[in-house]
Amino acid sequence: xxxxxxxxxxxxxxxxxxxxxxxxxxxxxxxxxxxxxxxxxxxxxxxxxxxxxxxxxxxxxxxxxxxxxxxxxxxxxxxxxxxxxxxxxxxxxxxxxxxxxxxxxxxxxxxxxxxxxxxxxxxxxxxxxxxxxxxxxxxxxxxxxxxxxxxxxxxxxxxxxxxxxxxxxxxxxxxxxxxxxxxxxxxxxxxxxxxxxxxxxxxxxxxxxxxxxxxxxxxxxxxxxxxxxxxxxxxxxxxxxxxxxxxxxxxxxxxx
Amino acid sequence: xxxxxxxxxxxxxxxxxxxxxxxxxxxxxxxxxxxxxxxxxxxxxxxxxxxxxxxxxxxxxxxxxxxxxxxxxxxxxxxxxxxxxxxxxxxxxxxxxxxxxxxxxxxxxxxxxxxxxxxxxxxxxxxxxxxxxxxxxxxxxxxxxxxxxxxxxxxxxxxxxxxxxxxxxxxxxxxxxxxxxxxxxxxxxxxxxxxxxxxxxxxxxxxxxxxxxxxxxxxxxxxxxxxxxxxxxxxxxxxxxxxxxxxxxxxxxxxxxxxxxxxxxxxxxxxxxxxxxxxxxxxxxxxxxxxxxxxxxxxxxxxxxxxxxxxxxxxxxxxxxxxxxxxxxxxxxxx
Numbered sequence: 001x002x003x004x005x006x007x008x009x010x011x012x013x014x015x016x017x018x019x020x021x022x023x024x025x026x027x028x029x030x031x032x033x034x035x036x037x038x039x040x041x042x043x044x045x046x047x048x049x050x051x052x053x054x055x056x057x058x059x060x061x062x063x064x065x066x067x068x069x070x071x072x073x074x075x076x077x078x079x080x081x082x083x084x085x086x087x088x089x090x091x092x093x094x095x096x097x098x099x100x101x102x103x104x105x106x107x108x109x110x111x112x113x114x115x116x117x118x119x120x121x122x123x124x125x126x127x128x129x130x131x132x133x134x135x136x137x138x139x140x141x142x143x144x145x146x147x148x149x150x151x152x153x154x155x156x157x158x159x160x161x162x163x164x165x166x167x168x169x170x171x172x173x174x175x176x177x178x179x180x181x182x183x184x185x186x187x188x189x190x191x192x193x194x195x196x197x198x199x200x201x202x203x204x205x206x207x208x209x210x211x212x213x214x215x216x217x218x219x220x221x222x223x224x225x226x227x228x229x230x231x232x233x234x235x236x237x238x239x240x241x242x243x244x245x246x247x248x249x250x251x252x253x254x255x256x
Numbered sequence: 257x258x259x260x261x262x263x264x265x266x267x268x269x270x271x272x273x274x275x276x277x278x279x280x281x282x283x284x285x286x287x288x289x290x291x292x293x294x295x296x297x298x299x300x301x302x303x304x305x306x307x308x309x310x311x312x313x314x315x316x317x318x319x320x321x322x323x324x325x326x327x328x329x330x331x332x333x334x335x336x337x338x339x340x341x342x343x344x345x346x347x348x349x350x351x352x353x354x355x356x357x358x359x360x361x362x363x364x365x366x367x368x369x370x371x372x373x374x375x376x377x378x379x380x381x382x383x384x385x386x387x388x389x390x391x392x393x394x395x396x397x398x399x400x401x402x403x404x405x406x407x408x409x410x411x412x413x414x415x416x417x418x419x420x421x422x423x424x425x426x427x428x429x430x431x432x433x434x435x436x437x438x439x440x441x442x443x444x445x446x447x448x449x450x451x452x453x454x455x456x457x458x459x460x461x462x463x464x465x466x467x468x469x470x471x472x473x474x475x476x477x478x479x480x481x482x483x484x485x486x487x488x489x490x491x492x493x494x495x496x497x498x499x500x501x502x503x504x505x506x507x508x509x510x511x512x513x514x515x516x517x518x519x520x521x522x523x524x525x526x527x528x529x530x531x532x533x534x535x536x537x538x539x540x541x542x543x544x545x546x547x548x549x550x551x552x553x554x555x556x557x558x559x560x561x562x563x564x565x566x567x568x569x570x571x572x573x574x575x576x577x578x579x580x581x582x583x584x585x586x587x588x589x590x591x
Contacts, residue, residue: 048456074458086456088449091442092574099442103457107439108464114260114437135581138574140567156457 001026001196002047002078002164007056007066009046016042017053018220024164024198029190031207032200034217035240040200041083043217044166048080049073060164079162083169083200085153089142093133093152096141097124100159127155130189147178151185158189165190167199171206179203183210208232216240263437267430274422278415287418289530291486293522294425298479299499300506300518301432305472307504308512309436311448312362312465315500316373317476319357319380322495323350324477326384329397329490338406346481347474354473355466362465377497384492396491401484411485421482428475429519435471436515444468505547511557513564520559 002024009017016039024030032040046053049070058066065073088096098116101123102108116124128134131151136144141152150170157165170186171179183206190197201207207214208228216223216237224234231237277287299321306312327349331342361372384391392398403411411417435441443464446454455461484490493499502525503518510521525543532542554561 070455071458071460074456080456086450086453088446088453090449091445095442096446099439099446100457102439103443103446103454103459108443108459110435110438110440112439113434115439115442117439120439135578136574138570139578140571143571143575156453160457 001028001061002198003057003059003062004043004047005057005059007043007046007058008054009042009051010054015220017046020056020217020220020222022215022222022225024196026196027194028196028212029187029210030198030213030215031211032198032215032217033202033204033207034223037219038217039220040217041168042220044080044168044200047073047164047166048078074160077160077163078166079157079160079164080166081150081153081157081168081170083172085146085149087141087144087149087152087156090140092138092140093128093144093148093155094121094124094137096152097127097133097155097159100124100156101127104160123159127158130158130192131155131185146173147182150174150182154186154189158193161193162195164196164198165193167197169200169202171201171203179206186210260437263433264430267426267433270429271422271426274426275419278418284414287414289526291418291421291482293526294421295479295483295486296503296506296526297519297522298425298428298482299476300503300510300522301429301516302472302475302479303500303503304507304512304518305432305435305444305468305475307507308517309441309448310444310465310468311451312469313366313370314361314373314469315370315497315504316357316375316377317472317503318497318499319377319495320350320354320473320476321480321483321499322380322384322490322492323353323473324480325484325490325494326391326397326480327477328481329401329484330390332401332403333397333399335402339403339411340406343481347477350477351470351474354470358466358469358473362462362469374497374500377495377500381492381495381497384495391492394492397484397489400488401490403485417485421485424478424482428478432475433515440464440467505543508547508550508557511559511561511563514557514559514562517557517559521557 004020004022007017007020008015020043032043034040045051047058049065049068049072052067056066057064060076060078065076088099091099095116098120101120102117105120107117107120128137131154133148133151133155136148141149144152154167154170167186171182174182186197186199187210211228213225214228214231215225216231218240223240224231224237226234274290277290299317303314303317306314306317324346327346328342331337331345332339337345357373357376361369361376364372385393387393409416409420411420436444443454443459446457446459447461447464451461480494483494506521506525507518508521509524510519511517528543528546529539532539536542550557556564
């Protein structure tokens, strides 16, 4: 579904992405991990067209989208949620989702009135149902709890009915219990929508339990990729990322 | 999320109230007050489409007010146009001007946008002042604006002029209402709140801003036309930066988050002006103090304050719904 070929990107001589080649299968659920500064968010920025890669290709269903505008890429079916939820503070949850749906359906009309149109409202309701946001439908985005803000951010991306959904640390800033609830929701929507989902995550327990495949980035290049078990036992990963001290625990995990 | 029929009903009611004023034989001073209020009200209301709904703080909005006034006045003085013809021509001219100015300005954000609109306004103002043979320079359009009859309507008659202006005014307010309650109006709010995210939802931010800029300029042009009809002339100060500043004052005095806030602000500003001018020549001082109190004391327009109270109550209700749902879920898990 999504293929990255030899992607490179430098900022003022500092290479943020060096020669990344990755393949995300249609309908897969993949995690990207890596230490701070490994270039994970940069990779998302390249895929979504926030800035173009210096060289390399980004293939969405075999069509090269590298260098297209952010807006074109969104229209082609790549949605994204942000590490810090990016919302519309003065709109309620229901309004924000209906407004996002109307942007997707291109119904930002002037003559049909009033907002929201039934079709966009229905799409918004469905997303609220899926994410468990119906209970906060009337609350302004700025008054939501942190967890609900992260969910709404994902909801806005879902309104685009994306083929590929990129989630930048969906569990950032959450307590342990909240994290698991969030990741269950992510799994649920992945199953419900049958899309290609890629998420960045720091919590190793979550990554190894949820993801089908794991890609490890380090200093802008791919250090390892494979199933959770393969990555967990990969000596390079243990050394570079999990740390030598983690060897014991991960070994036990593999044995169990 | 509002009802269209209720809005139309309110617009009709507003028009009836405006039309009742001459029926009850109100003194000319009150009628004049209302006519000025309608012209400047359209200026402030249209500016708030940019400031309040889209987050575009324009310091140059009066240039479109003046563009409508001069284009209409010059078209009428040429003798080649009927009043409706000149009306349409003036709006068309302003739309074209807004399209060009907007295409350059809306690419910039915040302070840069504000200053570029201010610069264009000064340019326009200086063209009016400098092109004496065409615009009359600092004397304005002299010799009165001819008002030939059309469709049996004689705008030289004060009452008929009043009725004509009232209808044009209410139609413009209804158009603005339609814009802000339409799906497009919510696209404007998205851009105001977070334009990066809006772009990430596939919205063409620049085009939407430009469309909004042009529509807002057209409504301001109607305000300028009404003023030209009313004072039978057009003057350079229509397009001076202080007129733009006054429009921003009106929005501040009323409130930018309530649809009719700028209109209320217009009434307050003009009332303050008319009342203080009979007692003192230091009207600016009084205005300055009032605005200072609002800005430092309330930090928002009085109508904003009311709207906020109301919104807080709605939010408390919505949060009660959430808390009840969460409690149910909790007991469900425990059981």
